[in-house]
Amino acid sequence: MITADGLTRRFGERTAVDQLDLEIPRGEVFGFLGPNGAGKTTTVRMLSALIAPSAGRATVAGRRLGAENQAIRSCVGVLTETPGLYKRLSAIDNLVFFGRLQGVPNPRAAAERYLRLFGLWERRDDPAGSLSKGMRQKLAIARALLHEPEVVFLDEPTAGLDPEAAKSVRELIETLRSNERTIFLCTHNLAEADRLCDRIALFKTRLVTVGSPEALREERYGRKTVVRLAREAPGIERALDLPFVRGVESGDRELVVSLGDPATENPILVRRLVELGAEIQFVSEWRVSLEEMYLDLMEGENGAD
Amino acid sequence: MERISALLQKEWRESLRNKMVLFGVAVLPLILVGSSIYMMTVGAEVDDPIGEIVLFNTTLMYFLLLPAIIPLAIAVYSIVGEKEQSTLEPLLATPLTDLELFLGKAVASVIPALVVNWVSFGIFLLATKLLVGGIPIQTLTAPWLAAIFGLSPLLALFSVGVTMLISSRASDARAAYQFSSFAILPALIPLIIYSTRQTLVDLRLVALQGGLLAVACAVILFFAVKVFRREQILTRWK
Numbered sequence: 001m002i003t004a005d006g007l008t009r010r011f012g013e014r015t016a017v018d019q020l021d022l023e024i025p026r027g028e029v030f031g032f033l034g035p036n037g038a039g040k041t042t043t044v045r046m047l048s049a050l051i052a053p054s055a056g057r058a059t060v061a062g063r064r065l066g067a068e069n070q071a072i073r074s075c076v077g078v079l080t081e082t083p084g085l086y087k088r089l090s091a092i093d094n095l096v097f098f099g100r101l102q103g104v105p106n107p108r109a110a111a112e113r114y115l116r117l118f119g120l121w122e123r124r125d126d127p128a129g130s131l132s133k134g135m136r137q138k139l140a141i142a143r144a145l146l147h148e149p150e151v152v153f154l155d156e157p158t159a160g161l162d163p164e165a166a167k168s169v170r171e172l173i174e175t176l177r178s179n180e181r182t183i184f185l186c187t188h189n190l191a192e193a194d195r196l197c198d199r200i201a202l203f204k205t206r207l208v209t210v211g212s213p214e215a216l217r218e219e220r221y222g223r224k225t226v227v228r229l230a231r232e233a234p235g236i237e238r239a240l241d242l243p244f245v246r247g248v249e250s251g252d253r254e255l256v257v258s259l260g261d262p263a264t265e266n267p268i269l270v271r272r273l274v275e276l277g278a279e280i281q282f283v284s285e286w287r288v289s290l291e292e293m294y295l296d297l298m299e300g301e302n303g304a305d
Numbered sequence: 306m307e308r309i310s311a312l313l314q315k316e317w318r319e320s321l322r323n324k325m326v327l328f329g330v331a332v333l334p335l336i337l338v339g340s341s342i343y344m345m346t347v348g349a350e351v352d353d354p355i356g357e358i359v360l361f362n363t364t365l366m367y368f369l370l371l372p373a374i375i376p377l378a379i380a381v382y383s384i385v386g387e388k389e390q391s392t393l394e395p396l397l398a399t400p401l402t403d404l405e406l407f408l409g410k411a412v413a414s415v416i417p418a419l420v421v422n423w424v425s426f427g428i429f430l431l432a433t434k435l436l437v438g439g440i441p442i443q444t445l446t447a448p449w450l451a452a453i454f455g456l457s458p459l460l461a462l463f464s465v466g467v468t469m470l471i472s473s474r475a476s477d478a479r480a481a482y483q484f485s486s487f488a489i490l491p492a493l494i495p496l497i498i499y500s501t502r503q504t505l506v507d508l509r510l511v512a513l514q515g516g517l518l519a520v521a522c523a524v525i526l527f528f529a530v531k532v533f534r535r536e537q538i539l540t541r542w543k
Binding site: 011045051070071073076078082087089097102127143 | 311318390396398535
C-alpha cells in the first residue's frame with residue numbers, strides 16, 4: 001500500500017529524511033516513532049504528496065509520488081499535529097467543506113455519519129472553536145476519514161487528550177484496521193504504539209530499525225522467562241543443567257532464564273526447577289517495554305552520530 | 306469548479322463570522338458614501354463651475370478607492386487566518402490544486418469588493434437624485450462610468466495580488482493589513498491628477514490608467530501565483 005525507495009528530503013544543507021526504504025501492506029497499522037525533529041512530519045508530508053522528495057521514489061495506494069500527486073491526495077487522509085479546523089465555522093460546515101474538496105458525492109450525509117459516529121452530532125452547529133480539545137481532535141479525525149481514504153496518516157492522534165478521549169481514539173484506530181485501511185501512525189506515546197501497531201519503525205533522519213514490537217524485542221533482547229520463588233534457593237541457577245537454557249540471572253527470589261522457545265521449553269524448565277527443590281510462586285514472560293527498547297536504540301543511534 | 310466553489314463559500318462564511326472583516330468591509334463604504342452625498346449637496350450650492358467639477362470628481366473618485374481598499378480586509382484574513390488556525394496543511398492535503406487555491410482566495414476577495422462598491426455607487430446615485438436632483442450630466446460622463454465599472458475589477462485584482470504577496474510573508478493580520486495598504490496607490494494617483502487638473506475625466510485617461518493597471522496586475526498576479534505553491538506555503542509561510 002505504501003512503498004518508499006531511497007526517499008530523501010533535504011532543506012538546503014540539512015537532510016531531514018535520508019534514504020528511507022519502506023514497504024507497508026494494506027490493512028497494517030504502522031507506527032513511525034522518533035524524537036522531535038527526526039523528520040517524521042517531513043516523511044508524512046512527502047508520502048501525502050504535500051512536498052516533493054529531493055531524491056528517491058515512493059508509491060501510495062498504487063499511485064506514484066510526483067507523477068500522480070493529486071490522485072494520492074484523493075486517496076489519503078491526513079490528521080496533522082494540530083487539528084487545523086476553521087474555528088468560526090460549525091463542526092458540520094468544516095466537514096462539508098473538506099468533503100466537497102475531496103469530491104465526496106454527498107458531503108452532508110458523510111459529515112452526518114461521522115459526526116454521529118464520534119458523538120458530535122448534538123454539537124454539529126457549534127463553531128469548531130467552541131468545542132473541547134478532545135472534540136476538536138475527533139472532528140479532525142472525522143475530516144481525515146470523510147472521503148474513505150485507503151491510507152490514513154495520523155500525527156499524534158491522542159496528544160493532549162484526556163484518557164477517555166484517547167481511549168475512544170485508540171478504539172477508532174482499531175476499527176479502521178479491521179476495515180482494511182492502512183494507517184501510518186506517528187506518535188510519541190510508546191505504550192499506544194505497542195498496543196496498536198502491527199509494526200513499528202524507529203526513525204531518526206534515517207531508519208534505525210523496523211519490525212513488529214515483539215520481533216524487535218526478541219531480536220534485541222531474546223526471550224526470557226521470569227520465575228518467582230517462594231523462598232531463596234541458593235545455587236539453583238548453577239544446578240539448572242537444561243541444554244536449551246541460554247543463560248540464567250538470579251536476583252532476590254527471582255530467576256530470569258533466557259530461552260529459545262518458551263512455549264515448549266517453559267514446562268520442562270518448571271518441572272526441572274521443582275525437581276531441584278524450588279518452590280515456584282509465579283512464572284511470567286520477561287517483557288522489555290517499548291519505551292526501554294526505544295531509549296536503548298536511540299541511545300545507540302545518538303552514539304553512532 | 307466544485308472545489309473553487311467550495312472554497313469561495315467557505316471564505317464568505319468565515320468572513321461573515323469575522324467581526325474585523327465585516328468592520329473593514331462595511332464601515333469604509335458607509336463613511337465614503339455618506340461623505341460623497343454630503344459633498345454633492347454642498348457642491349450643488351457652489352457658484353464656481355471649476356470648483357464644482359473638482360468637488361464632483363473627488364466625490365466620484367471614492368468609488369475607485371473602495372474596490373482597492375475593501376479586498377484588503379478579506380484577503381488579509383483569508384491568508385493570515387489560515388496560518389493562525391493551522392488550517393493550511395489540511396487544506397493542502399486535499400486534491401485542491403495550487404491554482405484553484407489561489408483563484409478561490411482571490412475571487413473570494415474581489416467579488417464582495419465589486420458588489421459593495423457598485424451597490425454603494427447605486428445608493429449614492431439614488432441619494433443624490435433624491436436630495437439634489439441628481440449629478441450634473443457634464444460630471445457623470447461615460448468616461449466616469451467606464452472608470453467606475455471598468456477600472457474597479459482591475460483595482461480590486463491589483464489590491465488582492467499585493468495583499469496575497471504580503472500576507473504570505475506575514476503572520477500577523479495587522480502587520481499584513483498595514484503593509485498591504487500601499488495597494489491603494491493606483492487608485493490614489495488618478496485622484497491627485499484629476500483633482501489638480503481641475504478638468505473633466507476623459508476616456509484617454511481612463512484607458513491609460515486601465516492599461517497601466519492591467520500590466521501592474523499581470524506582474525503582481527504572476528508573482529502572487531508563484532508564491533502560491535504548495536511546497537512554499539508549507540515550508541516557507543510562517
